Amino acid sequence: MEFYIPTETGELAAFCAAIATGLFGLFALFAPGMALKLAGLQTREGSREGFAFVRSAGGFYAGLAIVALMMAQDWIYMAIGGGFALAAFGRILSLMSDRSFTVKNLLVLFAQVLLGGLPLAYVFGFF
Template structure:
């Protein structure tokens, strides 16, 4: 495997790179300031339990940082961008499922679904060969 930093040269690559960069920023926020990240996501640890904050740093930040850094550092490895795109796609699907079955049909969730679908479509376009 060759290490090379992906520098975008067309719109599809810019979209995939931007999705990875935004995912990295989300991960960095959850890693360095999980309470702020929880507040942005409208989540609140019950009783300021340290386990909840650790879960934000570990599970949420870990996946965001790991997948996005692999996409940004390892260059145009299409399977990495496919993993990033499908991760965001399943995030949107999970939110839609919650909106339909858990009564979470709120404007915040609709905006989140749109953002997640945009973050999913950009790397999937690159992975499936849609070149501009």
């Protein structure tokens, strides 16, 4: 099987979103402590379950991204876009109801909207 790098702009944007998702997933998979710290979270003293959760979520992101990069199919790009779109919706709900309106949350929201919007824009023909 040959590795495919897209040449058209829309598919390249979705491809780049998949790469960013994969990098984020690999970071969480192999450096869960740093990922928790960046998110402003910490584990309880004497408990390591938080690391297991972060590694598992990171593995999910990395796995989905790797499949998207290897298969380059619209449905997989749609899964990445839909996942990030719902994550952005959850962050907006948090901004409104939890009063978590900070610069950090706005930057992460922007990243989620971008990582969700690029693949969805390609799949639905906006690129």
